[in-house]
Amino acid sequence: MTASTMDSCQFFRAWIRNPFRVASITPSGTALSDLIVREIGPETGRVIELGPGTGVFTRALLRRGVAEENIVLVEQGPEFAGLLRQRFxxxxxxxxxxxKIARFCAEPAGAAISGLPLLSMRPxxxxxxxxxxxxxxxxxAALYQFTYGARCPVPRIVLDRLDLKAVRIGGTLRNVPPAFVYRISRKR
Incomplete structure (x- = not known):
């Protein structure tokens, strides 16, 4: 069994156990991974990844030249955290x-990416x-968030309260399901 097949099986099992925590039955594809990290590189410095799952976006960060020791992976699922420790x-x-990220990440970061299912969460x-x-x-710095929905997954009231703006930077039909990526940043 290939690593990709094993990742898909693990993702599916996690989705069966808790579909609101794991919003997809399969890991994200290469097209989405490349899109979500396209504005990030070694010059970015430290990168926080929220909900890395099996590490698809993490591998994309490494392909972009981000040093592994500059990546902070915040993963709630112990089944995925163990796998990430082995891989990275x-x-x-x-x-x-x-x-609870503010309690655990002491050093500032130059970017964050998120694979979290924000659409299934309360505001x-x-x-x-x-x-x-x-x-x-x-x-x-910006947070890069993907979504399967047609609009930004962060409610307008949340963006306004935090003085943030969201701009869609692209989408891909080569992901299952198709996805869009938003850059969320502070207003100037």
Whole structure:
């Protein structure tokens, strides 16, 4: 069995156990991975990844030249956290709810990417995740969030309360299901 097939099986099992925590039955594809990290590179410095799952986006960060030791993986699922420790031993791996990120990531980061299913979360939870993430991001840093929906997965009220803006930077039909990526950043 290939690593890709094993990842798909593990993702499907996690989805069966908790479909609201794992919003897809399969890991994201290469087209989406490349799209979500296309504005990130070695010059970005530290990168926080929320909900890395099996590490598809993590591998895309490495392909872009981000050093493994500059990646912080925040994964709530212990089944995925264990797998990430094996695959990315130099990355910092935090097994916790992303809403608690401000407690666990001390150093500032130059970017964050998110594979979290924000559309299935209450606005209060999305607020906590974004507030904690932006508390750990440098002034000009952005959070890159993907969604299967037709619009930004962060409610307007959350963006406004945190003084953030969201811009769709692209989409891909070569993902199952098709997906869009938003850059969320502080308003100037």
């Amino acid at each position: 031993p130099k990355a910092a791996i935090v097994c916790t709810d992303a809403a 209060e939870k999305v607020f906590a995740i974004l507030a904690g993430t932006f508390a750990r991001l440098d002034g000009d």
